[in-house]
Each structure stands twice: as structure tokens, then as C-alpha cells.
Amino acid sequence: MSNALHIPHTRLADDAPVTCSTCAACCCQLEVMLITDTGVPGRFIDSDEWGAEVMRRLDDGWCAALDRDTMRCTIYEVRPLICREFEMGAPECLEERRGLDTIYR
Ligand code: SF4
Numbered sequence: 567m568s569n570a571l572h573i574p575h576t577r578l579a580d581d582a583p584v585t586c587s588t589c590a591a592c593c594c595q596l597e598v599m600l601i602t603d604t605g606v607p608g609r610f611i612d613s614d615e616w617g618a619e620v621m622r623r624l625d626d627g628w629c630a631a632l633d634r635d636t637m638r639c640t641i642y643e644v645r646p647l648i649c650r651e652f653e654m655g656a657p658e659c660l661e662e663r664r665g666l667d668t669i670y671r
């Protein structure tokens with residue numbers, strides 16, 4: 567995705583370990599539906615075309631709650647259920663990492 571170029575990154579080595587600490591928060595570009603109330607602040611909430619609540623995303627494609635400098639979630643304690651259940655190293659994670667093919671630093 568060309569929008570990914572707004573955030574500095576380097577290419578992921580083929581044998582790089584799968585870890586969130588060096589990942590460009592690839593999964594934080596996905597649409598996140600709010601299916602339970604975990605206390606997400608209203609300024610981070612948007613609604614999709616069907617009126618369902620989702621995490622707001624900025625023009626660069628990443629979630630509005632992501633700190634662009636650290637690439638960490640700023641609302642970790644109250645993050646949505648879907649974010650809690652997205653497992654590092656799971657097939658979905660690996661797919662997102664392949665899609666971006668980069669790490670943050
Ligand atoms: S769960 Fe996977 S895709 Fe998401 S930040 Fe961690 S390593 Fe990256």
C-alpha cells in the first residue's frame with residue numbers, strides 16, 4: 567500500500583523473528599470493529615458504511631490510536647476485543663507482515 571511510505575521503515579529480513587517490537591504494527595491498518603465496550607475513547611471511534619462502530623483510521627491508513635513515533639498502541643489497556651485476540655505469530659499476523667514486507671526500525 568503506498569500510504570505505508572509515510573512511516574519510516576526498512577525491509578524485513580527473511581529470517582527476522584516474528585515480534586511486535588520490530589513490526590510496523592501491520593495489523594493496526596486493518597479495520598477493527600468494536601463488538602464490545604472496552605472503554606475506547608470516543609475520539610478514536612468512527613462508524614462504517616452500515617453504521618457499525620469501528621476504530622478510526624487516519625489518512626496514512628493506520629489506526630488513530632497508534633502512536634506514529636513508537637508504533638505502539640496508546641490505548642492498550644482499553645484496546646478493542648479484536649485487537650486483544652489478534653495473536654502475534656498466528657496466520658493472520660504472518661499474512662499482514664507479508665503484505666507490508668517491512669519492519670519499523
Ligand atoms: S501482531 Fe503481528 S502484525 Fe500485529 S504488530 Fe504484532 S507482529 Fe505485527
Ligand code: SF4
Nearest residue numbers: 594629631632639649
Ligand atoms: S486500538 Fe491499538 S492495537 Fe487496536 S488497531 Fe488501534 S493501535 Fe492497534
